[in-house]
Amino acid sequence: MQSESSPSLHPKIRDLLSQLRHQVRRYIVWESVLVLAAIVLAVFWIAFLIDYLPVRIGGSEMPRSARAVVLAGTFIALLVFAWRYWVSRAQRALPDDSLALLIERHHPDLAGTLVTAVQLEGQPRTGDSHSPAFLSAVHRKAVQEVDRVDLKRVFRREPITRKLWLVIPLLTAVLVLAVASPKTFGRAISRLTLFSDSPWPRRAALEMVGVEVPVISASQDDEGATELVPFEHQVLRLARGSNSTLRIRAAGEDHGHQIPDLCTVTYIDDDGTRGQSNLRRVGRLVDGYQSFVLDGPPLTSLARSLSLTIRGLDDRLRDFRIEAIDPPAIATMQMQVRYPNYLRVFDVSPDSSTVTNQDAPAFDQELSYQAGVRIREGSNLTLVGTSSVPLGEVDVFISSLEASSGSEANPNTQGERTLPAAIAADALSFTLSLNDLREATSVRIVPRDQTGISAQAAYRYFIGVVRDQVPETSMRLSGIGSSITPIAKLPIEATATDDYGVESMQVEMRVRPQPDENATQKATDASPTDSDIEPHVVTPQRDREGIAKLAIDLRELTDQAIFKELKPGDSVTINTTAKDRFDLGSPHVTHGELIRLQVVTPEQLLATLERRELEFRSRLEQSIDETRRLRQSLTGVNREASELKTGDEDKLRSLQRLQLRVRQAELQAAKTTDELAGIVSGIDDLLLEMLNNRIDSVDRRERLQQGVRDPLSKVVTEPLPVLRHQITELERTIITETSQPDQINKAVEAAVATNDQILLQLSAVLEKMLDLESFNEILDLMRGLIQDQESLLEETEDAQQKRVLDLFK
Template structure:
């Protein structure tokens, strides 16, 4: 077997050169691929990060940039591992390189491969001659100068990669030269070295949310409260509120947007946009924009807001709608004032749910307990009374802060309680809760007093019957009826007359019934006899006054004075003269009543003649008219009969008052009582109850039968007879009153004679005194 000879140096040089060129090819191919990937990722990332800004969007978030950087790093590592390191680590044997060269140079005819393989050291098992091997070496070495190693490589991959990396590199270099700051910002953002945003033409700043302040005072109009977004770009606002979103735009160093748009997305899935309006002028270099309409009007759900103005954006600002505390229940407990409480009363006299129109007694201790849907923070409480007088109160909370207890110790005026509940974070109700509590003021007693059987004058020995009725909310403590001498005719009647006269006052305190009624009698004779009153002289006067007080003890006492009855003190003769004048007036009234009764009788007579007329020749319309006229006359007759009855009853009552006044003044006589009572009063009452009442019923029957002329005429005839009876009996009574008047005239003559005699005796005594005095002159 021949020995292997070493490879020709030319062939060795060719193979080593080819091996080096292959490795450089691999390096350039990998480098260009890595550069293309990095540059492409740079420009793609720059486009994704910057172009949205120009379109009004925002930069790529850090997570997206981190994902892009991770992808680029993974691709570069893959290229380095597979295309560079992996291919460089592969062995390049000489025979493989020779085969590669002969593939692209067919003229070698396999000589280079044969020479390389047969010259391999420690090759065994070959059967060839040394001369043949030397001949192959010479032929291969002779052809080696014709070999072009460049034909071995495919340059298209490198060109394609260079066509991608080259322009991108030129663009990157241009960006670096033209705007180094932009290149540096892009590189730092894409490599996560910085999150500084791209510069904008416009510059927007979030100011915050203005929220109207809800107060418990109706007239209090406060400036809205500005709530700034926290670090998480979040504000908490009450549901139902009407907040105003406020931003501002830099008007000095940046371009001022014409309009700013708010894009919102509610938690309920509603999306939309609203334009903000420009407010005011540029102040301190900033222009303000506000949004005070939808979706913020009547805030009902949470939402996320983005604000856009030109190329600047304010993103991911969140408004959380929080349900404010609500007063779900209001209870009122009342403890009445001590003077209204009975023995054994508990701590609470009244406990009820609040209801409109609730009224509470004056002086009570009122406790209002409000239950809230949420734990309460500070609650604004305002109490306003109708008198504008401050109403003191105390405020307390339960341990779990779900109940509020408001206590008013002395409730004395109608009060409006206004509450604005708020939670621990200051989220308050958007309208005050108002509760109106009326007050039942303890009114002074109402006193009504009457003097029975007493006129405007009394004798010094008269009895004064007094009837009093006292009404009070919660009971009367005391009723006092007093009689006080007055100065006389020149003194004015009134409550101060007692003090002015400096006289004694006689008082009685009658016991009241359950209905608040009391009856008593002031006997002037007895009061003078026991020294309660000074001696009463005719020509003077007395005042009868009633006073009533109740149990009220909150602010002074309630004292009610009734009507002051001023009574002249007269002699019995003067009193009788007054009563006689009253009788004369009653006689005139009786005469007038008799005349009216006669007119009534004439009306009935005229009505009877109307019923007797023949109406057969009248048409239906005229007959109807005649019937209406008769019905009207009948009704007028009935009214006149009723009036006569009432007038006679009034005369009888007046006569009864005269009799009682005579009895109470102790000037009564049996003859006078019989003449007035049995002769006039009782007959008048009998006329009212019998013939006059019968006449009224008969007139009613006539009205019912007005359409039946025959029946109506018969009933009218009966009523005329009854009217004649009434007139006759009234005439008898009038005659008795005339007789009584004649008797009274005789008494007047006697009284005048007595007065003349008294005057003569007085003059005689005065003359005697003068004569005696003249004897000493």
């Protein structure tokens, strides 16, 4: 690169060319500086405005990555333009002939003398043919013209001027900004050079408070409570399907900021759905801050994860994310039930009466929970639940339904309380033990995962309890009425049943003596009750159905001196007592219905039985009358069948009337059969009562059985079923479409004949009962004479005793 003029040139020409060479280099420097300054100033203002102006209109600053790109781009642009405008041009050679040619171009009046002089006076040229005289003449002429050369005409100032018009305003603006707002200028320089990421100051100042979520607890005491969950690194995890409230606050004038009139949240979920909602202002200023909440979409029934941006005036809260997490769910719930001891079968040690259950399994029954499930009272219950996700905690709260309603409850389970749940090693299952359940229990369970996310509603399980019922017992005396003789035999059929088996059953008998008529009223009031009298207890053997049959012989009990000799007027009470195996509290003991028997003389009992015979005779007479009316009804059917009309419509009506009569006759026959069967059963009871009371009247029993009971039983079992069958066939004949009067009359005659046979047999039985009544009247007369004789003997003895006492007076 030639930087100096040839020494052979005239000094004036050499100075001119040197001056031009220096001006060209200065021109390059200034133009390069202006270009680089323009780039720096333009980038500064563009980047500053892009970074700052969106903040003023509610936007956000350029992120650091964008500012880094701008800074890198600016540096690259400076290098490119510095190379292009400065380095590359400064390295180029500026020979004398080029400079002379440049001057000749802007000074045409030189007519090439300057260029010729410079080229010919330069380095020796070979091959040129010129005259030295000519060269000297040209050289002198060029020297003469140098004084008239104006170098200003060589340079174009428009490029420099244009660049100055660009740089000066930009630079002036920068200086004004630096003087007017040093903080703004300094923050802009530090942000654009990446020395700082501090945001631009805003009119509003928003702060994220957090998300208020409802507290899901197993206890109903926490119902409606909420807790504030803050964001961690601008990320918050919420349960899918939850309903929560977003809370922010805005600084007020006390903190040098303006409270926005409206704050807006813009969100986008993972599916790309966008939306916008407004936060509402709540409450008053607290410590210089105004609260805003969002209690609607998208936080209502949260379905998907989403990103939030909150705007209020010129401030922004960005890049906040809420992740929707599937809450833990109880997939299955198994119930392991161990029955209480009173329901279990134990092995009894041969050396002692204690029971052992060392080899008993951990539970007796395992089943899946379902609505309406009930377990036995006093059972131990273990709930085994499986979760859809690993568990961190299980909140359990139980309440006894009966205890809450005010009834007496087991102290182990009474009221409401929390219970610990044992979580398995894999954290996918848990167990909960409920011991000695006595009442229906409600179990509320809220599972929580290992990050604290809980189910959005408590899982409720209702466990019903099947209470152990007290045993039921009943007793029936066969062949014994309300009165008995002192030597009676009491056949007893006792029954004791329980839902889980009867442990023991007893028959208790007490004898209450006849009260003394001469006792005072005070003594009467102090007379013992049935509970004060020592009972005679019998423990009978029961069959599989819980039925026990036994007989208590009063004569044997008297002979064995268990009771004193019974006298007429005494009373005997009998009842049963049953006890089950229930051992969880007060024993379940049931006392059966009390049967009271009055002790009477055989004569008094016979008189009672005779009155019952009279009742049977009255019932038999009524049955005979009803049988006669039945015959009349059948005869009427025969008469109407003979008068059937020939027309279809009239015949149909007649057949319907006949059918109605036959049905009435069928009902009457059934009623008569039931009545006669009742008489037979009553006579059987009467005969048994005579036998059990040991009444010495064998002939009377035989006459009653052979003359009344057996004939009546034969009527009930033989002709009456035949009559009912004949009446049924008669009805079938009537409803047959091809029925004829002859067929109906034939069926009616057969039924009437059977009815007549029944009347004859019943009349014979009635005559026998009348004979027995006459016989009983004779017996009554004989008993009356005997009683009169006994009374006369007693009066005679009293008179004799009185005369003997009078002798000693």
